[in-house]
Amino acid sequence: MNGVNQPILVLSEDALRQTGKDAQRANITAAVSVSEMIRTTLGPRGMDKMLVDSTGDITITNDGVTILNEMEIQHPAAKMIREVAKTQEQEVGDGTTTAVVMGGQLLKNAGDLLDQGIHRTTIVKGFRLAMNKTIELLKELGVKVSLDNTEELKKIALTAMTGKGIENAKEELAELAIKAINYIAHEEEGKIVINPDDVQIEKKQGGFIKDTELIKGIIIDKEIVHPAMPKLVKNVKIALINTALEIKSTETDAKISITDPEKMQGFADQEARMLKNLAEKVKQSGANVVFCQKGIDDMVQYYLAKYGVLAARRVKESDMEKLAKATGARIISGKEISQEDLGEAGLVQEKKIGEDKMLFVRECREPKAVSILIRGGTEHVVDEAKRAMDDAILGIASTLELSSYVYGGGAIELELARKLREYAISIGGKEQLAINTFAETLEIIPRTLAESAGKDAIELLVAARSKHEAGSTEYGINVSEGKTDDMRRLGVVEPTKIKVQAVSSATDVAEMILRIDDIITSGKSSAPMPPGGMGGMGGMGY
Ligand code: ADP
Ligand code: MG
Numbered sequence: 001m002n003g004v005n006q007p008i009l010v011l012s013e014d015a016l017r018q019t020g021k022d023a024q025r026a027n028i029t030a031a032v033s034v035s036e037m038i039r040t041t042l043g044p045r046g047m048d049k050m051l052v053d054s055t056g057d058i059t060i061t062n063d064g065v066t067i068l069n070e071m072e073i074q075h076p077a078a079k080m081i082r083e084v085a086k087t088q089e090q091e092v093g094d095g096t097t098t099a100v101v102m103g104g105q106l107l108k109n110a111g112d113l114l115d116q117g118i119h120r121t122t123i124v125k126g127f128r129l130a131m132n133k134t135i136e137l138l139k140e141l142g143v144k145v146s147l148d149n150t151e152e153l154k155k156i157a158l159t160a161m162t163g164k165g166i167e168n169a170k171e172e173l174a175e176l177a178i179k180a181i182n183y184i185a186h187e188e189e190g191k192i193v194i195n196p197d198d199v200q201i202e203k204k205q206g207g208f209i210k211d212t213e214l215i216k217g218i219i220i221d222k223e224i225v226h227p228a229m230p231k232l233v234k235n236v237k238i239a240l241i242n243t244a245l246e247i248k249s250t251e252t253d254a255k256i257s258i259t260d261p262e263k264m265q266g267f268a269d270q271e272a273r274m275l276k277n278l279a280e281k282v283k284q285s286g287a288n289v290v291f292c293q294k295g296i297d298d299m300v301q302y303y304l305a306k307y308g309v310l311a312a313r314r315v316k317e318s319d320m321e322k323l324a325k326a327t328g329a330r331i332i333s334g335k336e337i338s339q340e341d342l343g344e345a346g347l348v349q350e351k352k353i354g355e356d357k358m359l360f361v362r363e364c365r366e367p368k369a370v371s372i373l374i375r376g377g378t379e380h381v382v383d384e385a386k387r388a389m390d391d392a393i394l395g396i397a398s399t400l401e402l403s404s405y406v407y408g409g410g411a412i413e414l415e416l417a418r419k420l421r422e423y424a425i426s427i428g429g430k431e432q433l434a435i436n437t438f439a440e441t442l443e444i445i446p447r448t449l450a451e452s453a454g455k456d457a458i459e460l461l462v463a464a465r466s467k468h469e470a471g472s473t474e475y476g477i478n479v480s481e482g483k484t485d486d487m488r489r490l491g492v493v494e495p496t497k498i499k500v501q502a503v504s505s506a507t508d509v510a511e512m513i514l515r516i517d518d519i520i521t522s523g524k525s526s527a528p529m530p531p532g533g534m535g536g537m538g539g540m541g542y
Contacts, residue, residue: 015520015521015522016519016520016521017518017519017520017521018518018519019517019518019519020517020518021114023516023517023518023519024114024120024514024516024517025111026075026077026519027075027076027077027513027516027519028077028107028108028110028111028513030075030076030077030078031077031078031080031081031103031104031107031509031513032104032105032107032108032111033078034068034071034073034078034081034082034100034104035081035100035101035103035104035105036104037049037067037071038064038067038068038097038100038101039097039101039104039444039448040448040451040452041062041063041064041067041097042097042098042101042445042448042449042452043162043163043409043448043449043452043479044162044163044479044480045449045452045453045454045479045480046062046097046163046452047062047452048060048061048062049061049062049067051066051067051070051071053070062163063096064085064096064097064100065085065086065089065096068081068082068085068100069082076519077513077516080509080512080513081100081103081104081509082100083509084099084100084103084505084506084508084509085097085099085100087099087501087505088100088501088502088505091497091501092394092398092495092497092498092501093196093390093391093394093395093398094160094391094394094395094398094494094495094498095494095498095499095501095502098445098498098499098502099501099502099505099506100506101444101445101448102441102442102444102445102502102503102506103505103506103509103510105441105444106127106437106438106441106506106507106510107509107510107513107514109437109440109441110123110127110434110437110510110514112437113433113434113437116433118430118433118434120514120515122430122431122434123434123437123514124511124514124515125431125434126427126430126431126432126433126434126435126437126438127434127437127438127507127510127511128507128511129427129431129434129435130420130423130424130434130435130438130439130507131438131503131504131507133419133420133423133435134416134420134438134442134503135500135503135504137416137419137420138406138412138416138496138499138500138503139404139496141406141412141415141416141473142402142404142405142406142496143404143405143406143493144403144404145399145400145403145404145405146192146400146403147181147182147185147192147400150178152405152493153178153181153396153399153400154171154174154175154178155491155492155493156395156396156399156405156493156494156495157173157174157177157178157392157395157396158170158171158174158392158491159395159408159491159492159493159494160391160392160394160395160396160494161173161174161388161391161392164384164385164387164388164391165384166209166381166384166385166388168209169209169210169212169385170388172209172210172212173209173212173385173388173389173392174392176212176213176214176372176389177199177372177389177392177393177396178396179214180199180214180370180372180393181194181199181393181396181397181400183216183367183368183370184198184199184367184368184369184370185400186368192400192403194396194397194400194401195397196393196394196397198322198325198368198369198370199369199370199371199372199393200218200219200319200322200369200370200371200372201371201372201374201386201389201390201393202219202221202358202371202372202373202374203373203374203375203376203382203383203385203386204353204354204356204358204373204374204375204382205354205375205376205377205378205379205382206353206354206355206375206376206377207354207375207376207377208375208376208377209374209375209376209377209381209385211375212372212373212374212375212376212385212389213372213373213375214370214371214372215360215361215362215370215371215372215373216362216363216364216367216370217326217327217345217360217361217362217363217364217367217370217371218319218322218323218326218361218369218370218371219358219359219360219361219371219373220291220312220315220319220323220358220359220361221356221358222312222313222314222315222358222359223312223350223357223359224310224311224312224350224357224359225296225301225311225312225313226301226302226304226305226311228302228305228306229301229304229305229308229309229310229311230308230310231310231349231350232347232348232349232350233288233289233308233310233347233348233349234346234347235288235346236288236289236327236344236345236346236347236348236361237285237286237287237288237289237342237343237344238287238288238289238290238291238323238327238329238342238343238344238345238348238361239282239285239287239289239290239291239329239332239337239341239342240291240293240320240323240324240327240329240330240331240332240341240343241290241291241292241293241294241331241332241333241334241337242292242293242294242317242320242331242332242333243293243294243333243334243335244292244294244295244296244297244334245278245279245290245292245294245295245296245297245300245313245334246275246294246295246296246297246300247271247274247275247297272299275297275299275300275303276299276300276303278297278300278334279299279300279303279304279306279307279309280303281334281335281336281337282304282307282309282334282337283304283307283309284337285337285338285339285341285342286339286342287309287337287342288308288309288310289309289310289311289345289348289361290304290309290310290311290312291311291312291315291319291320291323292311292312292313292314292315292334293314293315293316293317293320293331294313294314295313295314296311296313310348310350312359321369322369322371323343323361323369324343325367325368325369326343326345326361326364326367326368326369326370327343327344327345327361327364327367328343328344328364328365328366329341329342329343329344330343344364344365345361345362345363345364346362346363346364346365347360347361347362347363348360348361348362349362353373372389374386374389395494395495398495398497398498399495399496399497401495401497402495402496402497402500404495404496404497405493405494405495405496406493406494406495406496406499407473407474407476407487407488407492407493407494408476408487408492408493408494409446409449409476409477409478409479409485409487409490409492410443410445410446410447410449410450410464410476410477411446411473411474411475411476411487411492412476412494412499413442413443413444413445413446413499414442414443414446414464414465414467414468414475414476415468415473416439416442417439417440417442417443418439418465418468418469420435420436420438420439420442421435421436421439423435424436424439441506442503443461446460446461446464446476446477447461449476449477449479450464450477450479450482452479453477453478453479453480453481453482454482455482455483460477460482460483460484463483463484464476464477464484467484472486474486474487474488474489475487476492478490
């Protein structure tokens with residue numbers, strides 16, 4: 001300790017510092033406890049958590065991200081684990097619990113390796129090797145699927161909707177999801193591209209889930225601006241205008257002192273002509289429906305109504321974009337409207353749904369954006385159904401992104417673990433131990449599912465392992481019957497992307513936490529993040 005290379009840290013008196021093993025332990029313990037907490041929510045038989053906030057409000061959920069967001073997490077390493085869930089949610093939209101549980105378990109097992117005296121650089125190196133191998137294996141083991149494989153896609157949607165409490169309507173919702181995806185899927189540079197945002201999911205309480213409907217077009221949560229306008233227009237020519245159909249107030253407020261009442265009248269007449277002109281431009285273009293992102297002056301409304309044009313104002317920009325995709329219209333300013341800017345739809349109709357009136361743009365010829373209107377008896381039901389629909393759409397989209405799915409219920413994790421153990425032997429050395437640890441970590445998924453089935457988890461896991469040893473690679477945990485089972489037969493299938501992302505962010509976070517050997521908590525502000533923050537945790541795709 002000559003101090004030459006020691007950085008000099010000037011800390012305030014109330015700053016806390018932990019170094020070396022203590023720091024590592026503290027981080028691991030914090031991260032593991034967060035992941036342990038949400039572990040029991042995994043799978044269709046997962047438990048719910050009751051979250052009570054400072055005002056006493058209660059949320060009951062088994063959604064990993066929701067729980068992690070609501071929990072007041074203090075420890076920086078625990079916060080890093082929460083980031084894993086966020087990344088997973090953003091990149092895939094599902095598999096958050098899986099990713100967090102894997103991250104926590106990886107750290108827990110790494111702790112055991114540290115106890116055995118294995119250096120963390122060896123552990124990190126072994127984990128990296130294992131992660132790369134796992135991703136490679138996922139690519140190999142994934143089952144190819146394309147947009148035409150409706151039956152498979154339906155199973156993926158059904159698995160994604162598991163546990164959303166809408167059991168008896170799942171089939172219908174899955175079918176709607178697939179139809180919707182078929183409309184919005186398009187080719188870009190020889191690849192099928194699906195942007196889940198192109199499926200607009202609206203919900204309105206009332207009716208039954210089975211009344212949920214796919215609209216070949218867009219629903220706008222707006223009313224017609226003027227009562228004299230038609231409530232229904234067929235053979236629609238639609239104009240999408242992003243400027244106000246008004247005369248700017250500055251133009252009329254201009255400070256001109258008019259003394260002559262005749263001049264005053266002339267001024268008003270001129271304004272009226274300009275407003276009429278705005279409506280006439282619409283009429284001349286051939287448009288019979290107008291969606292305006294800004295306001296529409298009363299006078300313009302009056303004339304549009306007179307010309308038989310249906311119009312809505314203050315339409316959200318995001319809705320305007322969807323309308324453009326659905327109808328083929330161009331979003332334009334109201335100054336110049338030409339025929340080519342107009343889009344088409346079979347029908348636009350104002351309809352009362354539940355309490356409110358909404359505008360339905362239907363029967364678009366080749367819509368690149370469509371809508372699903374979720375119905376259901378109570379607010380809870382429509383909320384759950386919307387979440388289920390979101391999951392179904394995202395599940396199908398992420399499956400098609402890699403054109404590949406894997407068997408769930410822990411089947412893929414068991415198979416990956418088995419193959420990783422073979423791979424570990426080929427690597428040898430101390431890294432072998434880390435790779436084996438990685439394999440064991442993957443098995444936390446089937447083990448947790450087995451625990452949720454209420455059976456002896458170890459016994460079930462051993463039984464499932466031996467199925468895999470014997471070549472039944474599609475065997476996982478049947479959680480409702482508490483036995484090993486063929487996941488292909490049960491239709492438990494998941495996008496490969498879920499697993500790729502989960503494995504890579506779990507490894508990233510474990511590595512990041514393992515590299516830290518110093519925690520400095522300053523007295524006043526919040527605890528510092530490790531250098532580089534969470535930057536390394538991006539999408540990993542292959
Ligand atoms: P996550 O947030 O990770 O998506 P979930 O609570 O949705 O967590 O659980 C996902 C896990 O449950 C996956 O491993 C999936 O394969 C498994 N799973 C889903 N449906 C079934 C089923 N019917 N039988 C067994 N396992 C299932
Ligand atoms: Mg899930």
